[in-house]
Amino acid sequence: MRIAESMVRTMPKVKRNYKALAVLLAFPLIMGVSMKEPAKGTKIKIFNSSIGKVEEVEKIYKTNDEWKKILTPEQYRVTRLKETERPFSGQCPLPPKGGAGIYQCVCCGTDLFRYESKFESGTGWPSFFEPVSELNIRLVTDKSFGMQRLEVLCARCDAHLGHIFDDGPAPTGKRYCINTIALKLAAAMPKNITKQIDTATFGAGCFWGVEAVFRKSKGVLTTTVGFMGGNLKNPSYKDVCTDKTGHAEVVQIEYDPKVISYEELLGIFWDIHDPTTVNRQGPDIGSQYRSVIFYHNAEQEKIARAAKEKLEKSRRFKGLIATEIVPAKEFYKAEEYHQRYYEKQGIEPVCHLPGKLKKK
Numbered sequence: 001m002r003i004a005e006s007m008v009r010t011m012p013k014v015k016r017n018y019k020a021l022a023v024l025l026a027f028p029l030i031m032g033v034s035m036k037e038p039a040k041g042t043k044i045k046i047f048n049s050s051i052g053k054v055e056e057v058e059k060i061y062k063t064n065d066e067w068k069k070i071l072t073p074e075q076y077r078v079t080r081l082k083e084t085e086r087p088f089s090g091q092c093p094l095p096p097k098g099g100a101g102i103y104q105c106v107c108c109g110t111d112l113f114r115y116e117s118k119f120e121s122g123t124g125w126p127s128f129f130e131p132v133s134e135l136n137i138r139l140v141t142d143k144s145f146g147m148q149r150l151e152v153l154c155a156r157c158d159a160h161l162g163h164i165f166d167d168g169p170a171p172t173g174k175r176y177c178i179n180t181i182a183l184k185l186a187a188a189m190p191k192n193i194t195k196q197i198d199t200a201t202f203g204a205g206c207f208w209g210v211e212a213v214f215r216k217s218k219g220v221l222t223t224t225v226g227f228m229g230g231n232l233k234n235p236s237y238k239d240v241c242t243d244k245t246g247h248a249e250v251v252q253i254e255y256d257p258k259v260i261s262y263e264e265l266l267g268i269f270w271d272i273h274d275p276t277t278v279n280r281q282g283p284d285i286g287s288q289y290r291s292v293i294f295y296h297n298a299e300q301e302k303i304a305r306a307a308k309e310k311l312e313k314s315r316r317f318k319g320l321i322a323t324e325i326v327p328a329k330e331f332y333k334a335e336e337y338h339q340r341y342y343e344k345q346g347i348e349p350v351c352h353l354p355g356k357l358k359k360k
């Protein structure tokens with residue numbers, strides 16, 4: 001047994017071909033992606049700027065006649081018939097000097113773009129480098145006029161807003177080219193609505209697969225693999241593999257809490273590994289492969305402990321949940337070749353497949 005274990009430990013990870021590639025089909029489920037047109041009564045999540053929170057709302061459907069009653073003819077032609085207004089045709093409303101503002105959907109009032117993300121593109125249409133939240137817009141391929149473009153729609157009422165292009169300024173490099181007439185400016189909003197970025201750190205076995213899954217989750221902005229929780233400063237992968245440094249292989253995640261909550265990240269975390277095995281994930285054995293949540297603040301700790309308790313009570317897994325919940329310590333980034341490992345190899349992950357362990 002000893003020999004077998006140490007063989008497994010020293011074996012290059014890439015050779016550990018587990019199985020069940022087909023389960024990759026489950027990816028869209030955790031990405032919150034739906035390819036189908038939503039049915040009536042469908043609920044969606046959008047970010048509400050005035051309360052600074054994601055909320056669940058019902059999609060809005062109206063007949064053309066109903067839209068005509070509440071929109072001007074110009075608004076109707078652009079938002080419902082997808083016409084494009086002439087450049088420089090409309091004056092985009094601006095907040096009072098020094099003020100903040102939110103541009104909302106003229107049809108349904110959904111928050112779409114912050115005034116702070118508006119920039120002068122010279123195109124004659126209002127341009128933004130990012131939406132209030134990715135939740136609040138919907139992108140669909142538009143093949144009209146012999147071009148292939150990405151159309152920007154209001155996520156709640158499907159109003160046509162404009163198109164998105166890849167020639168925008170930093171930090172996103174995107175240009176949301178929007179029809180003036182599709183927008184209305186809402187009163188100044190409190191300052192605390194600016195983009196927030198939170199950090200989460202999880203250990204769930206070999207970090208290659210863990211990173212691959214989180215990278216595909218909407219609202220996850222960056223991922224970095226590395227080591228945390230041990231004593232050795234600046235450990236190398238080789239150091240950590242000795243199982244003597246005390247470090248765990250972890251993925252550090254920066255995420256937009258307006259798009260994905262900490263609870264949702266935890267949901268993915270539980271879904272992609274077996275939290276009942278101590279210092280082990282499948283063939284990966286050693287304390288570096290332990291199941292661990294490194295929390296970054298009291299709120300995360302509270303949420304993580306509650307989630308663990310709930311999971312235990314649900315009996316989804318046989319046996320106790322072994323996941324440690326401990327304060328985040330210094331994060332040491334792993335060597336470059338470990339970052340986005342599967343992406344660089346051009347292969348799909350063979351471990352940490354979502355839902356693989358659900359039936360345990």
Ligand SMILES: [Zn+2]
Nearest residue numbers: 105108154157
């Ligand atoms: Zn709308």
